Amino acid sequence: MCGVSSRRERPPAPESVGPLIDAHTHLDACGASDADDVHAILDRAEAVGVTAVVTIADDLDSARWAVEAADWDSRVYAAVALHPTRANALTDAARAELEVLAGHPRVVAIGETGMDLYWPGKLDGCAEPAEQREAFAWHVDLAKRTGKPLMIHNRDADSAVLDVLATEGAPETVIFHCFSSGPDMARTCVDAGWLLSLSGTVSFRNAHELREAATLIPPGQLLVETDAPFLTPHPFRGAPNESYCLPYTVRALAEVVGRSAVDVARETMENARRTYGIRS
Incomplete structure (x- = not known):
């Protein structure tokens, strides 16, 4: 994740490219605290075609809140886990509570979990x-026991993440959220049948390896996300991101992969519905 400038205004609403699902956002970090806030964010999103979002937990408080938010608004679904950087908070009590939360019918994924080798020593x-490795392995097992997709955070940790998945055995459905690796990792994930979710970073002109990797993802294994309030797409990088900005990313991705934005929207919408069991 990257920081958000409080000095920049929200980007203007983009034109719709058709129905979309934001496969990964953080409604609480976007400033939502209650049902009215959630409704307002989803109303802005729906106005440009984003009909549903998956809001992601990164700690236990966030997991509790995400499940509540999914009950407040039928357009919201949740994922629960402890973020890799917070893996040291995965106590026995936290595991027990996450297991309960994971069983909620509007929790559609276990995440975000994984490995982050960028922040240790810096944060x-x-x-x-x-x-992180121990917590990731536990979340892998939870995904398998609940039958829900595993949503992976991977920062500077390609080999470590692949090693855990090989050792523990990957769940049936694996999503690499905010995929940011290069072509070699993309080929490995594609060959394994995993889904790769792309964010606003694909619009960054200096993201050469990621943009090359994007061309290798089959349409049936592609998702799109905002990771809001982070990773706002070009030309609004540094401004607060929100689910309504997703069409900007879809247009940028369509340019990279040489398909129409309408086709990318339709493909990723179908993939998100299938992966998360969303019917909106």
Whole structure:
């Protein structure tokens, strides 16, 4: 994740490219605290064709809130887990509560979990790699036991993530959220049948390896997300992101892969519905 400038205004609403699902957002980090806030964010999103979102937890409080938000608005679904950098908070009590939350019918994925080798040593209190690995393995098992997709956060940790998946055995459905690796990792994931979710970073002109990787993803294994309030697409990089900005990313991705934005929207919408069991 990257920071959000509080000095920049929200981007203007884009034109719709057709119905979309935001496969990964953080409604609480976007400033939503209650049902009215959630409704307002989803109303802005729906006005440009984003008909549903999956709001993601990164700690236990966020997991509780995400499940509540999914009950407040029928356009909201949730994913629950502890973010890799917070893996050192995965106590026995936290595991027990996450198991209960994961069973909620509007929780459609276990995430975001995985490995982050960028922050250890830079961020106070960040979980060490060994703690991250243990927590990731536990979340892999939870995904398999619940039958829900595993949503992976992978930052500077391609080999470590693949090693855990090989050792533990990957669940039936695996999503690499905000895929940011290069072509080699993309080929590995595609060959394994995993889904790759692309965010506003695909619109960044300096993201050469990611943009090359995007061309290797079959239409049936592609999702799109905002990761809001982070990773706002070009030309609004640094401004607050929100689910209504998703068409900007879809247009940028369509340009990279040489397909129409309408086709990319339709393909990713179908994939999100199938993957998450969303009927909106």
